[in-house]
Amino acid sequence: MSILVIAEHDNAQLNPATLNAVAAAALLGSDIHVLVAGSGARAVAEAAAAVAGVQKVILADGASLADGLAENVAAQVISVAPAYTHILFPATSAGKNVAPRVAAKLDVAQVSDILSVESADTFTRPIYAGNAIATVQSADSIKVITVRTTAFDPAASQGGSAAIEEQAAVADSGRSSFVGRELAKSDRPDLASASAVVSGGRGLGSAENFKLLDGLADKLGAALGASRAAVDAGYAPNDWQVGQTGKIVAPQLYVAVGISGAIQHLAGMKDSKVIVAINKDPEAPIFSVADYGLVADLFQVLPELEKAL
Incomplete structure (x- = not known):
């Protein structure tokens, strides 16, 4: 079996999510190829x-x-797809944008957000907002899969010595065009890959109070x-949202305030490896998953905790 992993990147650096997808691919076989579709x-x-x-590594540069653009990247993937039994994407915004297009063009069912590899054709994935785990078996000749990155430890970024093979880039589909990109800049670690995350909820009461987490x-x-x-x-920007409709995170430490x-x-x-919850409601559902819970007024506890650290 040959497995293709679609690299996620910004034309300068490889997104760490790709390493998690490679780790999932390694559970399927040893013949792992990576497609880098970009420019420069x-x-x-x-x-x-x-x-x-x-x-x-297949480099399509153009x-x-x-x-x-999803239409062009999907076309590039489809151009090499017949040589592979499995095509894996990180289950990120970019991966979720391209993978369904590839699956539709290949006329196969996508296997989404896998948590584990049971065999070459069988995988587990969450359903009902993660309250149940489904075991999915695919009979398709080419399996298009998105990988929940938090479920797989990343492959080592060093130690390989793969050959790089260049391939002609596909022509522009003309179906979409790039208008602009607004990137949020922060001195803090990236939310999706941070080893520690401090999250705030409605209990903080206002955008001003949200700054107490800083x-x-x-x-x-x-x-x-x-x-x-x-x-x-309106307490926090959209790109900070954690959850089923936001970002999936699994840091070493998660503090829910x-x-x-x-x-x-x-x-x-x-x-998350260790979950700490601070909430004044002892019946709050967050305590059901917390390793450490503190039933207290967050406005009193936060200054004390910060001072103690």
């Missing part, structure tokens, strides 16, 4: 070639792939997150 992305291809377990996050070197309720209320623990939020963080 030679450095990304070299980084992918160094990943442990990767046998070959102007049509510069901005990662000191604790600084002491822990943590990224800031938020519940959907806090985002909807003023978060009740709705199902959709728990689906995005319950795989």
Whole structure:
């Protein structure tokens, strides 16, 4: 079996999510190839070639792939798809944008957000906001899969020595065009890959009060997150949202402050290694998944905790 992993990148650096997808691919077989579709992305291809377990890197470099337009990237994947039994994407915004297009064009069923590899054709994935785990078996000749990155430890970024093979980039489909990109800049770690996350919920009461989390996050070197309720209320920006409709995280430490623990939020963080919950409601659902829970007024506890650290 030959397995193709679609690299996620910004034409300069390889996104760490790709390493998790490679780790999932390694459970399927040893003949792992990585497709780098971009423009001026030679450095990304070299980084992918160094990943442990990767046998070959396919570099498709051209102007049509510069901005990662889903139609063009999907066409590039489809051009090489017949040579593979499995095509894996990280289950990120970019991966979820391209994978369904590839599956539809190949006329196969997509296997989404896998948590484990049971065999070459059998996988587990969450359903009902993570409240149940389904075992899915695919009979398709080519299996298009998205990988929940928090479920697989990343492959080593060094140790490989794969060959880089260049391939012509597909022509621009003309179906979409790149208009612009607004990137949120922060001195804090990236939320999706941070080892510690401090998240706030509706219990903080206002955007001004949400800033109370800054000191604790600084002491822990943590990224800031938020519940959907806090985002909807305007306390925090949308890209901080953790949950089923936000980002799925699994840091070493997750601190939930003023978060009740709705199902959709728990689906995005319950795989964290250590969960600390601070809430004045002893019946809050967040305590059901917390390793450490503190029933207290967060406005009193936060300054004390920050001082203690």
